[in-house]
Amino acid sequence: MKYKIKSRIWIEADDNILLGEGRVALLKAIEDTGSLSKAAKSLKMSYKKAWSLMDALNNRAEKPVITTSIGGKGGGGAELTDYGKNLVKAFETINQNCWEFLDQEMKKQLYHDF
Amino acid sequence: MKYKIKSRIWIEADDNILLGEGRVALLKAIEDTGSLSKAAKSLKMSYKKAWSLMDALNNRAEKPVITTSIGGKGGGGAELTDYGKNLVKAFETINQNCWEFLDQEMKKQLYHDF
DNA sequence: TATCGCTATATCTCATCAAATATAACGACA
């Protein structure tokens, strides 16, 4: 059997996407680099796109997910709030569990139908 | 809590998409209408797109998923093979189970982290 | 007070993908 099952999960708020794999990757890069522009660069993403993603995330979430500062030492920066860290952790846990669940489901179906 | 979790699953063969929600919807429409062009129309999809999807599906699957005929009474038509029907059934079962699983997972996380 | 790297935002260009259009071939049936 050469078939593989794949999945993509995301969290919505008010029928708008809040958090998916791309935004989680960006959040983790922000956590690592301390800056939105460096995070974007590390993911080979334009600053504009990264900013748009984080702007939408911050506006739609119940509480701020990242905080930013302009000017000062280093020019400014961005970092995750505790709430943001929890969101990332929850997302990754669910995502991992989903993969494992689907692999099991696929095996069940293969046994029956193919 | 206004957050909702969503998912999309698909089956790949050789790193190419084989079957996802769109193709399953098309297969069911073919089953209902007996024709690829009618199925496409019922989903407001161009014939070309529908044909391309089913061509890729048939070529990548281990066995044919639909059979087609040209000319004759009614001009021809398309129908699912038994293998195709099993694929659809398996996909929908897994997809349904995945939704239920994710809803439970979401509740767990909400309880802990938000 | 000049510098620096960052956030924040608008605008324009381009590539990619989808849709629309056109056409050939087929075979049962009247």
Place this chain on the structure above:
DNA sequence: TGTCGTTATATTTGATGAGATATAGCGATA
């Protein structure tokens, strides 16, 4: 043997989204 509604395929047109570019403003620090 002509008609009809399909399948099958190429080509052209159009729209949407991503990327590139440009610019302003900020504040700690030297």
